[in-house]
Amino acid sequence: MTPEPEVDLIIAVHTPQRAIERAVSSVLTGTVAPVRVTVVCHGVDPALIAARLGDLTDDPRLRLLPFTDGIPSPTGPFNHGLEAATAPFTAILGSDDELLPGAIDSWLAVQRRYSADVVIPRVGLAEGPSSLRTPPTRPFRSHDLDGAKDRLAYRTQQLGLVSRAKFPTLRLTPGLTTGEDIEYGLRLWFSGARIAFDRTGPAYWGHQDATDRISVSRKSVTEDFQFLDAAIDPGWIATLSPAARQGIAIKLFRTHLMEALRSRFLDSAPPVRGEREAFAAATRRIVDVAPEMLGIVSIIDRRLLRSVMDPESSPESIVALLHKRTVLLRPANLISASFGRLLHREAPLRFIAAVKLTP
Numbered sequence: 001m002t003p004e005p006e007v008d009l010i011i012a013v014h015t016p017q018r019a020i021e022r023a024v025s026s027v028l029t030g031t032v033a034p035v036r037v038t039v040v041c042h043g044v045d046p047a048l049i050a051a052r053l054g055d056l057t058d059d060p061r062l063r064l065l066p067f068t069d070g071i072p073s074p075t076g077p078f079n080h081g082l083e084a085a086t087a088p089f090t091a092i093l094g095s096d097d098e099l100l101p102g103a104i105d106s107w108l109a110v111q112r113r114y115s116a117d118v119v120i121p122r123v124g125l126a127e128g129p130s131s132l133r134t135p136p137t138r139p140f141r142s143h144d145l146d147g148a149k150d151r152l153a154y155r156t157q158q159l160g161l162v163s164r165a166k167f168p169t170l171r172l173t174p175g176l177t178t179g180e181d182i183e184y185g186l187r188l189w190f191s192g193a194r195i196a197f198d199r200t201g202p203a204y205w206g207h208q209d210a211t212d213r214i215s216v217s218r219k220s221v222t223e224d225f226q227f228l229d230a231a232i233d234p235g236w237i238a239t240l241s242p243a244a245r246q247g248i249a250i251k252l253f254r255t256h257l258m259e260a261l262r263s264r265f266l267d268s269a270p271p272v273r274g275e276r277e278a279f280a281a282a283t284r285r286i287v288d289v290a291p292e293m294l295g296i297v298s299i300i301d302r303r304l305l306r307s308v309m310d311p312e313s314s315p316e317s318i319v320a321l322l323h324k325r326t327v328l329l330r331p332a333n334l335i336s337a338s339f340g341r342l343l344h345r346e347a348p349l350r351f352i353a354a355v356k357l358t359p
Helices: 020-030 046-058 075-084 103-114 182-189 242-266 273-289 299-309 315-325 348-356
Strands: 007-013 035-042 062-067 089-094 118-120 123-125 161-163 195-197 204-206
Touching (some): 007 020, 007 075, 007 103, 020 035, 020 046, 020 089, 020 103, 035 046, 046 062, 075 089, 089 103, 103 118, 103 195, 242 273, 242 299, 273 299
Parallel strands (some): 007 035, 007 089, 035 062, 118 195, 123 204
């Protein structure tokens, strides 16, 4: 008789072309603890996925769930899997990713050691750096993490354990084609939950070999930042400390806004008038979360933020600032715009140091 699972791990798959057997096998063969793998077949016949999985379908710890919503987003199937979960903890795994052997067992050991509600795993890439070095916590910190002090917002996706008892209704944000996991992560990190980091255990191992991702097609600037409605909902943001708001705002700038700026100003033709105005509006919304961030970020980053918030600034000036930003050792990239913020935890010097110390 199969024991009740301690972890419900959810994989969403939308095509039989994905290497789903790699993901499933990594969990079933690499885990000693009771685990259940739920593969949510998103708009694809479960029989096609079963054929891809082969003998793995005989494992009683595996179940295939059909799901159709007609929306090209992983939100629906992941939420469907979360709704079907009954184990004390849930976790999610990309259909083209895998877990290194013993990962879930290590997460559970960390959870028991610190009575954690959430366990953050190490994340590496098979086709890239061995570690993504997020979140850049306080040096060597592994338990009782704090959303602001440990810069947890930089881990956008929570791929490790999440307690169902602590977060019974938390789900990915529906209705989005990108950024669906940002609100989910922020609500975890700034919930007051007991959070631990498995700094040395086996990693979540990401792959970049899929050619049919459903969430990477070119979108409008408005679509790119639609997630802000939920992620920085004014009613929720108002409940947070100034330090939490600063951490969230600066993270949104350094990751999501910068990614959008690079893709449109450096990798393609400059945005047209409407896109420039959408950029300006999104940037103002981020800065308004914590206006003091303009003194915490680097000198060049403050110039960049002000240029983006002005739809009349020239594309050439933004491109020039983006290029200057790539020279990390340029003093204007290392010094806070306000000298009094030089040693703030989100200031460039401390932030870079924390990233270097993250496994």
